[in-house]
Each structure stands twice: as C-alpha cells, then as structure tokens.
Amino acid sequence: MTPEEFREYGHRLIDWIIDYRQQVATLPVAAAVQPGEIAAMLPEHPPSTPDGFDALIADLDRVVVPGLTHWQHPSFFAYFPANAGYPSILAELVSAGLGVQGMSWVTSPAVTEVEQRMMDWMVDLLALPEGFRSSSTEGGGVIHGSASEATLASVLAARWRATAGQVNVDGDTSRLVAYATSQAHSSIEKGLRIAGIGTDRLRLVAHDANFAMRPDALAEAIAADRAAGLEPFWVCATRGSTSSMAFDPLPEIGRIARAEGVWLHVDAAMAGIAALVPEHRWVNDGLELADSYCTNPHKWMGIAFDYDLFYTADRRALLGALSILPEYLRSAAAESGSALDYRDWQVPLGRRFRALKLWFTLRTDGIAPTQAMIRRQVSLTAELAGWVAADERFEIVAPAPLNLLCLRLRAGDTATEQLISDANGSGEVLFTRTVLDGGVALRFSIGGATTEREHVLAGWELLQRVAAPAPAGPALGSDAAS
Amino acid sequence: MTPEEFREYGHRLIDWIIDYRQQVATLPVAAAVQPGEIAAMLPEHPPSTPDGFDALIADLDRVVVPGLTHWQHPSFFAYFPANAGYPSILAELVSAGLGVQGMSWVTSPAVTEVEQRMMDWMVDLLALPEGFRSSSTEGGGVIHGSASEATLASVLAARWRATAGQVNVDGDTSRLVAYATSQAHSSIEKGLRIAGIGTDRLRLVAHDANFAMRPDALAEAIAADRAAGLEPFWVCATRGSTSSMAFDPLPEIGRIARAEGVWLHVDAAMAGIAALVPEHRWVNDGLELADSYCTNPHKWMGIAFDYDLFYTADRRALLGALSILPEYLRSAAAESGSALDYRDWQVPLGRRFRALKLWFTLRTDGIAPTQAMIRRQVSLTAELAGWVAADERFEIVAPAPLNLLCLRLRAGDTATEQLISDANGSGEVLFTRTVLDGGVALRFSIGGATTEREHVLAGWELLQRVAAPAPAGPALGSDAAS
Numbered sequence: 001m002t003p004e005e006f007r008e009y010g011h012r013l014i015d016w017i018i019d020y021r022q023q024v025a026t027l028p029v030a031a032a033v034q035p036g037e038i039a040a041m042l043p044e045h046p047p048s049t050p051d052g053f054d055a056l057i058a059d060l061d062r063v064v065v066p067g068l069t070h071w072q073h074p075s076f077f078a079y080f081p082a083n084a085g086y087p088s089i090l091a092e093l094v095s096a097g098l099g100v101q102g103m104s105w106v107t108s109p110a111v112t113e114v115e116q117r118m119m120d121w122m123v124d125l126l127a128l129p130e131g132f133r134s135s136s137t138e139g140g141g142v143i144h145g146s147a148s149e150a151t152l153a154s155v156l157a158a159r160w161r162a163t164a165g166q167v168n169v170d171g172d173t174s175r176l177v178a179y180a181t182s183q184a185h186s187s188i189e190k191g192l193r194i195a196g197i198g199t200d201r202l203r204l205v206a207h208d209a210n211f212a213m214r215p216d217a218l219a220e221a222i223a224a225d226r227a228a229g230l231e232p233f234w235v236c237a238t239r240g241s242t243s244s245m246a247f248d249p250l251p252e253i254g255r256i257a258r259a260e261g262v263w264l265h266v267d268a269a270m271a272g273i274a275a276l277v278p279e280h281r282w283v284n285d286g287l288e289l290a291d292s293y294c295t296n297p298h299k300w301m302g303i304a305f306d307y308d309l310f311y312t313a314d315r316r317a318l319l320g321a322l323s324i325l326p327e328y329l330r331s332a333a334a335e336s337g338s339a340l341d342y343r344d345w346q347v348p349l350g351r352r353f354r355a356l357k358l359w360f361t362l363r364t365d366g367i368a369p370t371q372a373m374i375r376r377q378v379s380l381t382a383e384l385a386g387w388v389a390a391d392e393r394f395e396i397v398a399p400a401p402l403n404l405l406c407l408r409l410r411a412g413d414t415a416t417e418q419l420i421s422d423a424n425g426s427g428e429v430l431f432t433r434t435v436l437d438g439g440v441a442l443r444f445s446i447g448g449a450t451t452e453r454e455h456v457l458a459g460w461e462l463l464q465r466v467a468a469p470a471p472a473g474p475a476l477g478s479d480a481a482s
Numbered sequence: 483m484t485p486e487e488f489r490e491y492g493h494r495l496i497d498w499i500i501d502y503r504q505q506v507a508t509l510p511v512a513a514a515v516q517p518g519e520i521a522a523m524l525p526e527h528p529p530s531t532p533d534g535f536d537a538l539i540a541d542l543d544r545v546v547v548p549g550l551t552h553w554q555h556p557s558f559f560a561y562f563p564a565n566a567g568y569p570s571i572l573a574e575l576v577s578a579g580l581g582v583q584g585m586s587w588v589t590s591p592a593v594t595e596v597e598q599r600m601m602d603w604m605v606d607l608l609a610l611p612e613g614f615r616s617s618s619t620e621g622g623g624v625i626h627g628s629a630s631e632a633t634l635a636s637v638l639a640a641r642w643r644a645t646a647g648q649v650n651v652d653g654d655t656s657r658l659v660a661y662a663t664s665q666a667h668s669s670i671e672k673g674l675r676i677a678g679i680g681t682d683r684l685r686l687v688a689h690d691a692n693f694a695m696r697p698d699a700l701a702e703a704i705a706a707d708r709a710a711g712l713e714p715f716w717v718c719a720t721r722g723s724t725s726s727m728a729f730d731p732l733p734e735i736g737r738i739a740r741a742e743g744v745w746l747h748v749d750a751a752m753a754g755i756a757a758l759v760p761e762h763r764w765v766n767d768g769l770e771l772a773d774s775y776c777t778n779p780h781k782w783m784g785i786a787f788d789y790d791l792f793y794t795a796d797r798r799a800l801l802g803a804l805s806i807l808p809e810y811l812r813s814a815a816a817e818s819g820s821a822l823d824y825r826d827w828q829v830p831l832g833r834r835f836r837a838l839k840l841w842f843t844l845r846t847d848g849i850a851p852t853q854a855m856i857r858r859q860v861s862l863t864a865e866l867a868g869w870v871a872a873d874e875r876f877e878i879v880a881p882a883p884l885n886l887l888c889l890r891l892r893a894g895d896t897a898t899e900q901l902i903s904d905a906n907g908s909g910e911v912l913f914t915r916t917v918l919d920g921g922v923a924l925r926f927s928i929g930g931a932t933t934e935r936e937h938v939l940a941g942w943e944l945l946q947r948v949a950a951p952a953p954a955g956p957a958l959g960s961d962a963a964s
Contacts, residue, residue: 001568001846003500010499013572014492017579018485031591035821038595046603050848056841060576067592072581079589079810082832084581086483090495094542096574096786097499099554099566107561109513110549113520121528145627146830156676171680173653186808187831193806194638194829196678198653242810298832304578305832324675326668327917328561328724328925339517347676347829348628349669350564350780350787359538364483366532435809443810 009053016057017089020065021072025450028427029076030069038067069430074450077459078432080242080270080404081447085302087364091356092304102351105339106331112340115143115355122309122358125367126275126295129288132311134340139313142345143354145306147269148187149347150294153310153318155195155234157292158263160321161314162233168320173197177225179218179235181207185242185267192234201230210399211246211436213237219256234263237290239283240271243434243443244398244406247271247283254289263317266290269308273300274402277371280378283402291317300403300447301370303357310345319344377403377446380456384444387460393467397441406434406441413440415468422466429459491535498539499571502547503554507932510909511558512551520549551912556932559941560912562724562752562886563929567784569846573838574786584833587821588813594822597625597837604791604840607849608757608777611770614793616822621795624827625836627788629751630669631829632776635792635800637677637716639774640745642803643796644715650802655679659707661700661717663689667724667749674716683712692881693728693918695719701738716745719772721765722753725916725925726880726888729753729765736771745799748772751790753884755782759853762860762884773799782885782929783852785839792827801826859885859928862938866926869942875949879923888916888923895922897950904948911941 001009041063071082102111116134119141123133134140144150155178159167162176173196180188182204192202203225206217222232235257237248250266257264266287272295274280287293292312297303312318323344325334333339343349381403388394388407398406409415420433420442431442442463446456483491523545553564584593598616601623605615616622626632637660641649644658655678662670664686674684685707688699704714717739719730732748739746748769754777756762769775774794779785794800805826807816815821825831863885870876870889880888891897902915902924913924924945928938 003504003568006568006572007496007500009572010496010575011493013575013579014489014496017492017576018489020579022485030588033591035587035591035815035818036595038592039599042596042599044599044602045606046844047848050844050846053846056845064580064592064596067590067595068580068582069588069590071583071590079583082581082583084578086485086488089575089578089581090488090491092578093492093495093571093575094499096566096571097495097502098546098550099564099571099786100550101553101561101564101787105517106512106551108549108551108553109515109517110520110546113518113549114524114546117521117524117526120526124527146832148830148832152676152829167678167680168675169680169682171655171675171678171683173678174656186806186811190804190806190829193650193653194634194676196649196653196655198649198651200651201653242808304581305583305834306830321675322672324668324672326724328914329668330915333517336517347634347672348630348788350628350630352787362528362532363538364532364535366529432810433812 005053012057016060024070024073027070027073029073029430030424030427031067032427033067038063072448072450074448074452074455075429075459076448077445078430080299080445082298082305083300083302083447083449084304085361085365085449087360088302088304088357091360095353095356098353100353102353103343103349104329104331104341105333111351111353111355112342114359115342116340118355118358119309121362126272127281127284128293128311129313131288131313132293138315139311140315141309141311142342144294144308144310144346147185147267147294147296147308148190150308150310151187151265151267152191152194153322153346154263154265154292155191155197156321157312157314157317158234159195161263161317162231165320171196175229175231176233177201177203177230178233179203179205179221181205181213181238181248183207183211183241183243183246184236184238185269188236188267207246211241211244213248213253215249215252215256218253222256222260222262232260232262234265236265236267239266239268240402242270244436245271245400245402245404246398247401250286251289254286258289263291264289266293268293268295270296270299271402273297274374276301276367277374280374297358300374302449303361307354307357322346373449377451380453381405381446384456384460391464397436397439403446405444406436407444408439408441409467411468416440416442419463419467423462426462429462487535494539498542506552506555509552509555511555511912512906512909513549514909515549520545554930556930556934556937557911557941558930559927560914562781562927564780564787565782565784565929565931566786567843567847567931569842570784570786570839573842577835577838580835582835584835585825585831586811586813586823587815593833593835593837594824596841597824598822600837600840601791603844608754609763609766610775610793611795613770613795614775620797621793622797623791623793624824626776626790626792626828629667629749629776629778629790630672632790632792633669633747633749634673634676635804635828636745636747636774637673637679638803639794639796639799640716641677643745643799644713647802653678657711657713658715659683659685659712660715661685661687661703663687663695663720663730665689665693665723665725665728666718666720667751670718689728693723693726695730695735697731697734697738700735704738704742704744714742714744716747718747718749721748721750722884724752726918727753727882727884727886728880729883732768733771736768740771745773746771748775750775750777752778752781755779756856756884758783758849759856762856779840782856784931785843789836789839804828855931859933862935863887863928866928866938866942873946879918879921885928887926888918889926890921890923891949893950898922898924901945901949905944908944911944
C-alpha cells in the first residue's frame with residue numbers, strides 16, 4: 001500500500017466509521033447469525049493475489065457488520081458498556097501509525113512518560129489516594145489491557161510479598177489463601193488459578209442480602225485459616241460487582257486486611273469511573289487502605305478498549321513479582337533507577353502507546369461530557385427502578401446505586417429466561433442474564449454513550465410487552481417460591 | 483467531538499502519519515532525552531477545560547515525536563523489528579471505530595469467525611501442521627498480544643495436562659519441572675514464575691557452540707529429574723533466539739518430548755514468519771511434534787503490534803487451564819459446542835477485533851512484499867557477514883541463518899561496549915547489545931520494512947569508523963582472551 005493509497009483509504013475509513021456510528025441505532029443490536037455462518041462467507045484459503053481495497057470495504061459491510069453485536073448501539077443494555085469515543089479512536093490510529101514500543105523507558109521514553117502523566121492525571125480526576133501517584137516513592141500506576149490482567153498482577157505482587165520473594169525461586173504457594181465473595185468477577189478465580197492458588201484455597205466469603213461481603217465472615221474465615229496453619233495473603237473487595245453492582249464494604253474490609261497483613265485488591269472495573277463525578281466519589285471510600293486497585297476507562301469513560309488503570313501502593317512487590325532483566329534489555333536509564341520500565345509492571349513484554357487514548361480524550365472532549373452522561377444514566381436507572389416497582393409482575397432483586405438494575409418476573413426463573421429471550425429476539429435491545437442467590441435475573445445495564453431516556457423507556461416498554469400477563473392471584477405453586 | 487470534527491481530525495491524522503513515516507529516516511533513531519524530560523513538558527495536572535485538537539497535534543510534534551525511539555526508522559537495527567504496515571494501521575482504526583468485543587462468540591460472532599479464518603489462512607501460508615487448524619477437533623489457533631502471553635498460556639495448558647486438571651483445585655505445581663536453554667527468551671522464566679514454577683524447577687539445558695540446545699543434555703536432565711521423583715512437564719524449543727537467532731534442534735527435542743510425555747512449546751516469535759518464504763520453511767522443521775507454537779506477525783510481517791499467533795495441538799488442555807464460565811457469560815452457542823469462546827484461550831477476558839489487521843493486509847498487499855523483504859534481508863545479512871569477516875578487528879560470534887548478525891570487537895568487551903555506545907550516540911543507527919557465553923556482542927538486526935542495502939552498508943561503515951583501530955599485533959593480554 002503506497003502512502004497515497006493509505007491517504008485515500010484512510011480518509012474513506014474515517015468516513016465509514018462515522019457512517020457506521022450514525023446508522024448503528026437502526027441495526028439489530030445483536031447479530032442474528034448461526035455459528036459458522038460468517039466463516040462460510042470467507043474463503044477457506046488466503047487469496048493467491050490481493051483483491052484490493054474496494055472489495056475489502058464491501059466485505060466489511062456484507063460480512064462483518066451483519067456478524068457484529070453492536071456495543072455502540074444505544075439500546076445495548078448487556079454486560080457492561082464498552083464506549084469507544086471518537087478521540088480515543090484517533091489516538092489508537094496514531095499509536096498504530098507511530099508503531100513504537102513502550103516495553104522499556106529507553107525503547108521510547110515518551111510512551112512511558114506520557115503514560116505516567118496520564119496515570120497521575122487520573123489520580124486527580126478520580127480523587128484516588130496519593131500513594132498511587134507515580135511520583136510517590138512506593139506506589140504508582142500503569143495501563144493494563146483489562147481488569148483480568150490487573151487482578152493477576154495484583155495476586156502476583158501479593159504472592160511475592162507474602163513469601164518475601166521466595167515464590168520466584170520455589171514456586172511454593174501451598175499455604176496461601178485468598179478471599180472474595182461469590183459475586184467477584186470470574187477473573188478473580190482465573191487469576192488465582194494461574195498464580196497457583198486453586199479453588200481449594202479460594203474462600204468464598206459470605207455476602208449479605210445486598211450481595212456485599214460480610215466483614216465478620218471475612219474475619220472469621222481468616223481466623224480459621226490461620227488456625228489451620230495457612231497464610232491469608234490476598235482479599236478482593238469488589239466495588240460494583242458484575243452481576244448486580246454490589247459494593248463490598250471497603251473501610252471495614254480494609255481494616256481487617258491491614259490488621260492481618262493481607263493484600264487488599266479493590267476491583268472497581270466498572271464503577272470506579274463514577275468517581276469522575278464528585279457526588280459519586282463514595283465508590284472509592286476506604287480506598288486508601290488498598291494495596292492495589294483497578295478501574296476501566298474502556299467501559300464508562302469512552303476510552304476505546306483495551307484500557308484498564310491499575311494502581312498499586314506497593315511498587316516494590318509488583319516489581320519483585322514481575323521483573324526479569326535479560327542482557328538484551330539492559331539500559332543505563334533503568335539501572336540508574338531514574339526511569340520506569342513498564343514491562344516489569346505487567347505480564348507481556350511489548351506495549352502499545354495506549355496513553356495517547358486518554359491524552360487525546362482529556363485534551364479534546366475533557367471529562368464534562370462523561371460526567372453529564374454518568375449523572376444522566378444514574379438518574380435514568382433510578383427512574384427505571386420506579387417504573388419496574390410499579391409493575392407488579394416484576395421485582396427488583398438487588399440495590400441499584402449506579403447504572404445497573406437487576407430485575408426478574410415474579411412468575412419465576414422460566415418466565416424470566418423467556419422474558420430475556422423474547423426481548424433480545426426482537427433485535428431492538430440486548431440484555432444479559434445473571435443468577436443472584438439461585439434466581440435468574442435480567443441485567444438492565446445503562447451505560448452507552450448514546451443511550452438516552454427514550455432508549456431506556458423503549459427497552460422497558462418492550463419488557464412490559466413481552467412479559468407474561470400478571471397472574472390472576474398469588475403465584476402459589478409457581479417456581480417463584482423455589 | 484462531533485462526527486464532523488472526527489472527520490476533519492481523522493483525515494488530518496491520516497496525513498500526519500504519512501508525513502511522519504516519510505520523515506522518520508531523517509530523525510535520530512533513538513530519542514535523545516533524559517528521564518523526566520518528556521513528562522516535564524506535560525502539565526502536572528489535567529486541563530480544567532479542553533484545549534483542542536490543534537494544540538494536541540502541535541504537542542505530538544513538539545513533545546511526543548522527539549521523545550520516541552523510531553521503530554519504523556530504516557536504520558533501526560535494535561531488538562527485533564516491529565513493522566507496522568499501512569493496511570494493519572487502517573484495520574486498527576476500524577477495530578477501534580467498531581468498538582465491539584470478541585470475548586465470546588456471541589458478543590460479536592464476526593470477531594471470532596474472522597479470527598478463526600485468519601488463523602487457518604496462516605496455517606496455509608506458513609505451512610504449519612494440520613493439527614493446528616481450528617477445523618481440527620483437537621487443535622486450533624488464537625491471536626494473543628505477545629509471545630509472552632502465548633508462553634504463559636502454553637505453560638498453563640501443560641500444567642493442567644500434567645496434573646490431569648488437579649492444579650485448578652489444589653494449585654500444586656511442586657513436582658513439575660520445565661526445560662529451556664539460557665538462550666530462551668526472558669518471557670519463558672517469567673511465564674513459568676507466574677504459573678508457580680520457580681527458578682529451582684527451571685532447568686537451563688546446556689547449549690552447543692551455536693547456542694542451540696543439546697538434545698543429549700535435555701534427555702539427561704529429564705532422566706535425572708525423574709530419578710529424583712520429579713515430573714518433567716514442559717520444554718521450550720526456541721526457533722530463532724533473541725540473543726543470536728539460535729535454533730534449538732527441533733525434531734530431536736520433539737522426539738524426546740513425545741517419548742517422555744512432556745509438553746513441547748516452540749517459540750518462533752521472530753523467525754517463524756520466515757516460513758512465508760518456501761526456501762526458509764526449514765525454520766518449522768519438526769513442528770508437527772509440538773504441542774504449542776507461536777510466532778509474531780508484528781515483527782517481520784508488518785502487522786501492527788500487538789499480534790502473536792498462538793497455536794496448540796491440544797485444545798482440551800488449554801481450555802481446561804483457562805476456561806471459567808460465570809452465569810453472566812453463559813450462551814447457548816457456547817454450550818452447544820458449535821462456537822469458540824476465545825476468552826478461554828487467553829488470560830484476559832476482553833478482546834479487540836485484531837483479526838482485521840491480518841485480513842486487511844492479506845487482502846490489499848498480500849504476502850509478496852513481505853516475501854521479497856525477507857529474501858532481501860536474509861541476503862543482506864549474509865553480505866554484511868562477509869564485510870565483517872573481512873575486517874580483522876571484528877569477529878562474528880554466532881551463526882546468522884536469517885537476519886540477525888552478532889558481532890564483537892576482538893579487542894574485547896570494553897571496546898565492544900564502546901563501539902555500541904559510540905555508534906548509537908551518532909543518532910544515525912540503533913543497535914542493542916547482548917552477552918553470548920560471557921562476552922558482550924552487538925546485535926545487528928536487519929528487519930525494518932524500509933531497511934535497504936544502503937542502510938545496512940551505512941550502518942556497517944559507521945561501525946568501522948567508530949571502532950578502535952586494529953591492534954598492531956596479536957591481542958595477547960587484552961580481555962579478548964577472557
């Protein structure tokens with residue numbers, strides 16, 4: 001591809017993206033395809049000669065777009081949002097265009113130093129503890145791809161600290177015990193498993209009626225493990241769980257962790273960004289007790305995936321866990337201690353110039369549009385909760401302090417499954433399901449950058465339409481009682 | 483940012499990237515900045531109001547570019563190349579613009595199915611074993627970000643298989659032993675460490691004079707560990723080492739691994755792509771004996787980072803190691819077994835639409851330009867070796883079967899360190915150093931998409947210029963003898 005072709009095609013694709021974004025609301029939210037259908041539209045073997053850019057654009061429209069579930073659709077109420085705002089798309093373009101590596105400071109100093117600044121800017125914007133600043137001597141922050149990676153890094157740092165580094169030599173994790181509730185994200189079990197902490201040393205601490213960890217149960221579990229000769233080493237407090245947006249009580253958990261010398265990781269992947277809005281800063285209450293923390297601007301802040309902010313108050317443990325210095329990566333800057341080598345803050349070696357995505361966004365749009373969206377969507381969620389409460393066929397099954405409402409039909413699990421299936425089958429919305437204390441629930445997640453009141457109202461009216469009619473009398477004998 | 487602003491800025495940035503690429507050869511290869519210098523040019527705190535796009539572009543030129551080490555520079559001879567070709571840059575743009583998630587098939591079927599096709603296309607193009615095809619019932623391939631992640635996934639799959647899955651429950655890795663040479667990439671030790679295999683269960687198998695693993699030493703090490711009651715579970719054969727492009731003898735290692743029931747991982751991060759050229763397909767000799775394999779199109783194939791192709795012949799072990807299915811991720815498609823959920827093939831949950839980068843490249847440029855570049859650069863490396871051999875001040879310290887030549891001054895380590903430092907200090911080139919069997923060497927890596935004979939020749943002439951004059955007599959008493 002010549003530079004002139006790149007110019008022509010690049011301009012066309014910028015326009016194509018605008019067209020896609022402007023049409024996305026008219027498309028079915030989820031792809032209506034069967035497994036194998038998209039693959040069947042692509043040749044089984046690579047082309048023997050290139051077939052050119054026009055054919056490629058045509059196939060984007062013909063093959064790719066119909067095979068997508070549209071995360072930028074205003075009626076995408078599934079999972080959590082993955083807003084990818086225009087400034088961050090441009091930054092991803094520039095990052096790829098520069099094609100530089102940020103694995104070490106010396107491999108492109110600007111990649112590391114813009115990232116340090118962005119991590120510190122976010123300390124300001126989210127009012128995070130000062131100990132997370134890169135300018136602090138003990139802590140610091142780094143961009144990871146996902147909260148899963150941040151969780152793993154946190155576990156590894158904690159494992160290193162608990163064993164005084166010995167784990168790097170003997171790999172012995174046999175006495176280490178970790179704690180979380182059943183509501184913690186699946187990446188918690190996955191990260192622990194990878195680090196050699198199997199399910200028989202992951203304690204699922206009891207939660208209360210609001211799906212939040214019970215600090216007394218945590219304290220008891222830790223005491224029991226100590227009594228058994230085991231070593232409690234890591235606890236995850238979720239601030240905004242995936243199933244129901246539950247908030248583990250942070251100051252209480254933090255005090256226990258501090259007293260017991262257990263590493264406290266705070267997973268605020270979705271909800272942490274709410275702290276951009278001063279009245280929602282409660283999401284970070286108690287965070288000064290955390291050893292590590294993560295939140296994902298790629299969810300509610302419009303920074304195109306992949307973008308997780310991972311902070312630790314104990315840089316030494318993180319580096320102890322992850323740094324290895326082969327001869328071909330030595331540099332004077334790193335050895336002098338005057339520069340950070342972010343490769344030692346993560347699992348992979350290579351790093352893209354992801355800091356640009358935050359930099360572009362904060363310098364063009366700033367945070368005001370995001371703050372307005374968060375306020376609007378928290379308020380919309382409360383309004384939705386009112387509508388749901390007023391329809392006797394439905395019940396709300398968990399508190400909804402931010403932008404996720406979990407609801408179900410009183411008629412029971414089967415009816416709720418059918419509700420989700422029928423609503424999604426319309427193509428007009430997309431919801432995902434979860435199970436809360438054994439009962440199926442529909443997650444109504446309101447987080448899209450273009451999601452307005454009209455979309456939430458239409459989604460609710462659709463649910464009302466497809467829901468089974470209200471039972472004539474009490475639902476005795478239905479599986480609601482199960 | 484409005485759509486019209488996105489259009490205007492997007493077009494400008496496409497043009498800016500072309501300008502950058504066209505000017506990059508005139509810039510110093512490495513940034514000439516001190517730690518902290520770039521950060522000092524950025525405000526300590528985020529802007530209270532956005533300052534707009536023109537200021538941002540100006541800062542790209544003023545702050546960012548001077549702080550970069552230019553991996554796309556034709557005289558970048560450091561590390562390994564990281565070619566980011568135009569088609570893949572456009573694909574990264576589209577991926578960010580679509581903003582869809584490929585964590586599960588159902589979250590955007592096209593992301594998964596285009597990826598499956600691309601992985602299978604690469605089986606064709608690299609002539610990989612049929613057992614790596616996604617259409618095979620036992621194997622398959624997936625795009626990872628980096629070889630580090632592929633290595634970790636491989637170790638985890640092997641760990642699962644060696645313990646019949648029990649490691650997910652008890653985390654017990656205490657009997658597992660891994661094997662590699664001292665020439666294996668640092669990510670090998672890192673991946674093992676993460677998975678709970680410390681350095682005391684990583685055997686550094688002896689290598690021969692060419693820095694390739696000695697199969698007899700591997701067999702002996704395995705036997706000794708078995709005799710000690712340990713369980714050999716994973717061996718890494720490097721095909722094209724980072725230090726010197728050494729090739730561990732694959733069929734021999736494969737036969738031992740097969741006979742011993744040890745998982746064989748083949749790390750061909752750099753050199754595997756050479757198999758695009760039929761006469762270089764020897765790089766994959768014996769690969770049919772591997773349980774897993776990886777190579778990085780983001781190095782020599784022009785697919786913008788991050789792009790690692792990870793294949794396994796044992797999908798069941800990989801999924802056993804990495805899959806977890808919480809309620810909020812269940813889908814009918816996955817449970818029917820008719821669709822792949824790539825989140826279970828990797829550590830992170832979320833996934834970008836990276837398959838587009840290969841698709842765009844293969845459909846616009848095809849592989850012919852890459853094949854021509856590989857042939858040219860292998861030939862240039864041989865020519866360079868001739869020049870070096872003809873200068874008595876220099877010696878070649880390792881075989882150079884592809885595009886990396888390791889050389890040193892006969893005058894010894896200090897002189898060689900000075901050589902590297904002086905050459906890099908010119909700003910005209912960038913080399914990195916390594917240590918081979920205790921001696922410092924300069925790595926002359928010829929892999930840039932725009933690197934031609936003139937650049938290699940200029941680089942060599944620069945080395946000749948800055949090298950110390952030839953000693954008057956034999957270098958007796960110099961540290962060359964050490």
